[in-house]
Amino acid sequence: MKELPLADVYRLIEPGPVVLLTTRSRQGRANVMTMSWHMMMEFTPPTLACVVSSDDFSFAALRETKECVIAIPAVELAEKVVKVGNCSGRDTDKFATTWLTPLRAEQVSAPLVAECFANLECRVVDTRLINRYNLFVLEVVKAWIDPGRPKPRTIHHIGNGAFIVDGEVIHFESRMP
Template sequence: MKHPVKKDFPVSQVRRYLEPGPIVLVSSALGEQRNVMTLGWHTVLEFSPSLVGLMISAGNHSFSLIRDSAECVINLPTTALTDIVVGIGNTTGAQIDKFAHFGLTPLKADRVAAPLIAECHACFECRLHEAALVDSLNFFVFEVVKAHVAPTPKHPETLHYRGDGSFMVSGKVISRRGLFRPEMLD
């Protein structure tokens, strides 16, 4: 196997290679307030219960809504929403109603007050599971308590942020299922 030649790279830019997954839209609500934010810093932490960690800057308008309500919805947009995803990330819910401004359809969730986004491929209702790292690192651990997923396409085209305003689109699916032990598959 050929080894690629590597060069020094700024450590402040490693996120271009390590971003954990697709860009998501996180919706929140508290009382009469609601918001949606673009988020790329999330990670799956556990399978059962289904735990997901979100890094949400304390300076973000959604931070206090999510911290104080202890819930949110993680919505998975497809590439069809690319310009909306960028627009949401470039605006603040402190100044505009992002749902109205970007033409998003809020739907009532089953288990949380935060709205689902109808235009997204999947919506995951979440309740705060662990807040120990919220004050020190702005890191929330949520349990997915209800999932809504469109049955098709099975592998939607999603956006993956690379920094500097660049995205990658999810690529083709490569299966190696036959190499895995069935008891290890989830």
Template sequence: MDDYPLARVYQLLEPGPVVLLTTAQAGRANVMTMSWHMMVEFTPPLVACVVSGADFSHRALKETGECVIAVPAVHLAPKVVAIGNSSGRDTEKFSAFGLTPLPAAEVAAPLVAECFANLECRVRDDRLVPDYDLFVLEVVKAWSDSGQPEPKTIHHRGYGTFAVDGETVTIPSKMP
């Protein structure tokens, strides 16, 4: 075994697909790219995610307690990266990147029409926000686009490198 740089450990453990997180505050919608998230419970579905205090979306999420996690397929990767490389402080990202906001059923934040899944969320626990910018979200409504069968997701590997969702294997398990 060789030493591995601690600054690159996250590249080994990056858990899930890169997603878009939308918020809405004072009538203004925003969308950001996020890859630091994980499932923490099945029922109800709880998702933990890091939204940095440096991100424009942090304040809206903290103040409204609502967001949407939209899951893009690989064909949206260039837009997803461009969204992540810009700030909602000075860019109206939905129009700048050609995304279509759709009304959600349970929260004020918009769905993203181009994504194959959208999860409407409410903040369930914010006790770790002051120290770690970690929000625990409860998914209160979920949507999927049947017009995008078997979409491939992108997974951040660090420094502009992504893996694309690959072959699916089924191995019997007692887990749901």
């Protein structure tokens, strides 16, 4: 074994695919950001947590409105996802500059992303860890899937501009209900 710098630990345990988080401020401005730091917390109701840095433009809108959409892109959108992550919504209309299409959601004011194969409309249900860790606990209140994309492949960030694309699916017998 060789010692690993602590700053590189996150590269080993990224929890899931890179996603897009959308918000809409009370003034009506929609924004989209790239996010990797999220995790499932509960099955019913579907609850997840995500870290949004207080330095991110989306932080204020998410904290204020307590609503967002988690849009899940397939690998075909990788360049756009990276472009979204490499600019700030403070001075850029990211939907316009990346040619992503915002769609009206049913339960929240934040937009869905048409090009993504899944969109999860979410509401913040626990704010206790925001001040300390920038951690938002979200409940999915409506979920959308594109039935025309039965086996989308997602991208997973492993640091320093590198990504892994999921591949082969393997199955084992499960005894869980």
